[in-house]
Amino acid sequence: MKRDSNQINSFFIEIIIVILFFSISAAVTLQLFVAANNRAQQSSDLSVAVIKAQDIAEQIKGISSLNELTEELKAAKYTSSGGTEHFLLDYDKQWNQTQSAPQYKIDIALTKDAVESGVLVHADILVSRCKSSGENQIFTLNTAKYLSKTP
């Protein structure tokens, strides 16, 4: 009888130690999973941001006149400040264009340097993620397109 109670006591002591050790290990491992998830999310965001920015850059590269706006920019919100034109595109969580509660934003700033022979259009594309604390910059792409003026 005495032997049985001793065995049960030592079993419970072991269980307590095991639970304690397991909870510490689980906390550490959980942090590892959270870090992995964050890293995967960042990587996914960056990949899509690069594709979206590259798509817009290629459209700008393809324009042949100043009046010719790309399909993507036609649907964007337009603002102008200090000689720079801004085109804002809002996207939801699935990277579909949206008008309300955007998760991602693309800001395309077009600056035109006019010279006698033509116009050099600089395009700065900024992709950012909207957070409650503010906007988090994901990717920037700078490109330019020269449009020669013909008589």
Add this chain to the structure above:
Amino acid sequence: MKSKSNIHLSVGSSSILMIFVVLCLTTFGMLSYVTANADSKISTKNAETVQNYYKANQLAQTKLEQLDSALFTAKSDAKQAVDEGTCDGLKNKSLYQSSSEVQPIFNSNLSKNEKYAICYQIFCKLLLSKSSGVVMEAAQDGNDEIKCSFTAEADQNRQIQVKLTVNSYPSAERYKITEEKLISTQDNAADASSEETFQLWQGSSKAQ
């Protein structure tokens, strides 16, 4: 007879189970982190490559603007020089006068349009060869077209090469881009030496 059912809670079994579970969790956690990290590295590398390419494209477009400005200047200078019969009133007169080909054109019996065309071609050559980074291509026999090329660095191993042809005088477009491509700047000889030849399977599985 009274049947007795005993549950043996042996000491150490829970520890073994816990060690197994913790090992599993740690392994899967590490694996997922390593995979996510590798994906992130590839994404970052890709993003850098794209950024460098478009930076080079921006440089190339800026260079193109400079060259087009030079051609524009050459056009207006040629017109002014032929009309006035001298290069004295021009901004680049010292450069133009350094060429022995310019003065005989003014004194020749050619029509004004012919003089414009010849002057424009000479001025273009002079102004383009003065531009830094521009490589003039040698004219082929019987072809007076001016061809030149320039490069813009994308990164250590890649650059964008642009080749263009300058159109002759009456043409509305001053130049035409004939080639724009991304080229590798790695040493070709080093590539050739590291290249391995693989013996391809010829379609016969019989042992020789």
